Amino acid sequence: MRFESLQKNEDFLTREFEKNKFTICLYYFASVCNEADIFKKLISTFYRTESAADYETYLKSFPNWSVRSSEAEAIEKMLDGHVIISIHEQMISVSMRNFMSRSVDVSTDENILQGPKDGLSENIETSLNLIRNRYKRKTLLVESHFVGNDSNIKLIVLFDETLAETTTLATLKEKLSQLQMTILQSAGQLQKNLIHNKFNLFPLFLTTERPDRVVKNLAEGKIVILLEGSSWGLIGPVTFFDFFKSMDDTVQMPIIGKFLLTLRYVALLITLILPALYISIISYSPDVLKVQFALLVAGSRMTVPFPSYIEIMFMLILTEFLIEASIRLPKTISPTATTVGGLILGQAATEAGLVANVMIIVISVVAISNFVVPVNAMHQAIRIIRYPLILLASFLGTIGVVVGLLALLAYLCSLRSLGKPYMKLL
Template sequence: MYLKDLKDNHDFIHREVKKGNLKITLFYLKSLCDEEKITCNVISPFYDTDEILEFEEYIRSFEEWSMIIEEKEAVEKIFSGCIIILQKNKMYSVKLDNFESRPVYESTEESILQGPKDSLNEKISISLNIIRNRYRKETLRAKNHILGQNSKTNIILLYDEKLCDKKALQHLNNKLKGLKVDLLQSAGQLQKLLVEDKWCPFPLYMTTERPDRVVTNLSQGKIVFLIEGSSWVLLGPANFFDFFKSMDDHVELAIVGKFLIFIRYIALMISLFLPALYVAVISYSPEILKVQFALLIAGSRIAVPFPSYIEIIFMMLMVEFLCEASIRLPRTISPSATTVGGLILGQTASQAGLIGNVMIIVISAVAISIFVIPVNAMHQAIRLIRYPLIVLGSLFGTIGVLIGAFALIAYLCSLRSLGKPYMQLFAKN
């Protein structure tokens, strides 16, 4: 594409500015450039100068300027918010963009009781400003990359040169060089591109919008991916245990913080294995329960016409539907609609004899425990893994659940994030 091909756009400006024998031609998109900046920083100084060489020296004083050699490069600069200045056979670009961004608001997706409340911003310079104000170490490095053949998305890699693992950094640079994508608009999309196993359900990079989490990970030698247009950033290399830590853990008393982490792992065990163990015990091994409890469960299931695995999968799918509905519905009606829907569904299904009363308790415990995990990306992985464990429990009983647990641990130990073990507490490089 050349400059003449942009004339069909209504926001493309082709403007000639003359002063006596001096003449320059300006090309830019008014939807991307700040016209007030153009007037103050380009046009007015041009009329104040008497020699074109003096004006060219002035252009070179801008922080973001460059000499353009090919016209194709000029078009790319225009779409990145630059103004092109043509003077005879010389062509310059100056960054005078006008990017609309929201103010820095409170983090809504990763709420904590104590600590900072602000979140990162879609404008990458604002996010970088927030991080540098909190991590004022001279070894902090920011490296720029451009990804996306159509979007030309700006990505900044942040890392502490002294603390960062050089092998992980080299591994990442090799991956970025080989990435080919048309559009890049979010941290989640970049994570999908970086992960080699496309069927891996577990997040190998952490996503966050909290500056304090970013700074904490920088101090641990992690690499941060800032993405233009997204308030969420990627952190890597990540390990399995990072997803069970909240920023509240750093401000609570030591024993309280350890207790909260312990509670999260208990919630993980409940949400992951309780449905499968329920099916396995009811179907194959009710004798391992106390007699009173076994009779209680059997009595609650007298009128239920389905096997236990169909019963629990049906109820878990209903909970999944309620979770998705709470996300998609407008915020004004989402809490009331999903709460009322869950109550009506559970009570009506129990009274109709489609599920047992104990099943409601199991499903409620599983639904509550999954939300104790502080990082949403891990929620989704755990929700998905529960179903194969239920199938194994329904086919082979408790032995099937144990086989599934060992297979899961082995799979987690085989995963790598930027070349580093995902379960690094139990594995070495």
């Protein structure tokens, strides 16, 4: 077996060695193997070994050795960082993998005031080490799976066998077995394919880069998925309310934690319904406001040539532009460009009479409230839900807002995360 199909790859190496009338041949990809380890553990040891039988016995002392019977199996192992050693007409596979990843770093996207600062790593062994050191129970089980038709990416499923429900675990394994993907590179991509419904707005798995959040959810009987090459893990099953919890809640005094959680739900209501309520009240029911406030709003809109729904849609879309710009621009100029841009646009639009002063306040409150939600995937869903509510308020007024909220509640109640109700309170 000479692996003729791989010879055109410049990083594929074939190295032959002979001693005492026995010969070995090494096949590997230099780009994914540690050549220093190959020289030290395989080549140097070969020259210190007296016979082929002794060397074969030495190879079988490696914890992850295996015998490959076909060329396809051997190629698959080599692409995963293994060295194939041809000896005595056998193809023995030994891992000499060189996985380039960050060291344990600070969690950057899930900030907390107190508690651990470290985050998961792209190296799945490093992430597992962080979790094992925090969750020291013999009941924590780790199962390996491989997904991706071409990439054959490794993922591991973690769960406490005494706490996780067998039906939930069976549901997840069935979903993993049905995955048909060419390439898999991130936890978010995995979540999208596990959900199957491309029109689903709300995340049915909780994504996290924090080992302490992983451990907390394992202790609650949930299942965690770690993907090789991604520093984010997936947690399921989850409920809608899990996305409003921060790890700070577990270290704060109970009253403070409850207060902060209440603030997040208030922020949710504000960012979700305030634009629609503004339209319904200004356009259909201004009599619900006090006379002084109604006159104030009417006075601020004297020069505005558009109805309220066009005014608010215009400002919301500009806000979306600023959010996207803050994400895509280089980090060195992003804060300055978006802050200055927002101030200039808001001031210019008000002075030109395109939008009312009250509208600027409404949009600012909505934008700030949206970012109070601690999990990014959830406030992205909320950003989208606002627009159907605005359309309903434009056509039906306050009744449209109520109908839209009832429809949203019914939709949330119909969702399932690994077979569990999404709106379950406990």
